[in-house]
Amino acid sequence: MSSITLATLAKELKLSISTVSKALHDSHEISEQTKLIVLLKAKELNYQVNPFASGLRKQKSKTIAVVIPEIDDNFFTLAINGIESVAQVKGYHVLIYLTHEDVKKEATITGLLQNGRVDGIMISISTETGDSSHFEELKSKEIPLVFFDRVVENISSPKIITNDFESGFKATEHLIENGCKRIAFLSISNTLSISNNRMKGYEDALKKYGMKYEPDLVIACDNHEEKTRSLFRKILKKKKRPDGIVASVEKLAINAYEICNELGLKIPDDVKIISFS
Amino acid sequence: MSSITLATLAKELKLSISTVSKALHDSHEISEQTKLIVLLKAKELNYQVNPFASGLRKQKSKTIAVVIPEIDDNFFTLAINGIESVAQVKGYHVLIYLTHEDVKKEATITGLLQNGRVDGIMISISTETGDSSHFEELKSKEIPLVFFDRVVENISSPKIITNDFESGFKATEHLIENGCKRIAFLSISNTLSISNNRMKGYEDALKKYGMKYEPDLVIACDNHEEKTRSLFRKILKKKKRPDGIVASVEKLAINAYEICNELGLKIPDDVKIISFS
DNA sequence: TTTATTTACGAGAACGTTTTCGTATTTTTC
């Protein structure tokens, strides 16, 4: 240990702790000359401010939390990439938490973040999230909260979303224009707004092109991967199997790919797949 | 703000701060009865210990840093998944830092972690890392350091690695057994031990099967993606192009895939690709 | 009964910063 603190510097330089602190903060109260020697000594001893002391005093953590359902998803890794990148430039630190689509875990995590550990939270909620009281709690503690991708619609927080309806519409339209006659929609949740809005786009596209909306072709998936896969298997084995698939999230598309491969269905010859990611 | 501190609880309960703190830590110095009422009040007011105050006092952060080159890589996301999972169970927090294969960034990051912000660091070094003085610095500050996957060999720290040599050997052997006659090796760095050891395996496999080691078939790639891709293009356009490729890291395999696709080469008919991931 | 020992709590000192305030010295203003 024996780390270098302001006191170390102060003693070495025969200055007071406050002077050293102010010098390092480039305060106008300190002469240029003193600032210089303090800065030099700080460099020499490789002084680094203690984030806990500083955080405690300033009530700022310079840290944000990113809470996401999974990390093995191109969208989320992309998001982390961007977030970390900006954070790094701005001198912020990024804590990462995975909920694995588990609301309880999600609530536990947000619970941990109420005590000043972070200055703000970016979250993409789990598919299961129905109860949103843990978000209300954060709001009541005035912790900045930003939803991205998967949002809670009835909480007034900044939300970063894609145009789900339009994209769902276009994806479906694209399949139709490429000759698909039976298009399935893979839904990840019936509570998640992104899933629902994407599905509305799907439905509207079908309607526009005069295609019948068949409930059988909307496949309600959940986080139980094996269940989802056997569902796909069943659908794709049927004589009247879909020739086009719109996946509401990447993971479902991948599973669909794998099942097609398993069943010897060629993509895109036999089945065309389009997905959000 | 107006967060609930030990003082809040103490005042409400007409107890001292120390008593409340000890009660919450289940100290033997406190009667069961007092513990109970303290615990109840803490629950009621949803008290959460302030990590900064606690960290400052205990000199423990309950936080570890994960420093990796990139996040859009299946191996690293898998690693984060596992690390976060264990951390969550153990009550630890995970900070994430991306170096983007930049040694300077890497050094800056490790510099930020010397002041007690984290209790330990897990790192997979960037391909560029030649100078390892920033790791020595961490060692000298006695900050626990664990290398994983991409390690600095001459630093005495725990290292988590795969059997690079053997895997490189087996990968190459697999291609040979499947009829490849000209096997290329995509190297990510000539300083990185994982890359070199994997290549040694590749060389040894060639030797075992009496195949000539051709320097032309060892492709030294770097982090400049476009450069790498045009390199691939050149190699794969040759009349005597490789019919098998061993990629030392996932990203190179993906680029190779894309170039094959671009050139109309069928995988695995025209070219077989095997990769570490 | 007197002396030890245990039990249950409180006072107060850290941890390392930041920041307000006070104050000697110097400089400016009239």
Add this chain to the structure above:
DNA sequence: GAAAAATACGAAAACGTTCTCGTAAATAAA
């Protein structure tokens, strides 16, 4: 030359914990 203002620094109080002591009261041992 006196008063006012600026300059450059230090003392000390937070921030919220944890933890070492100190110490009354209650119990046990002598």
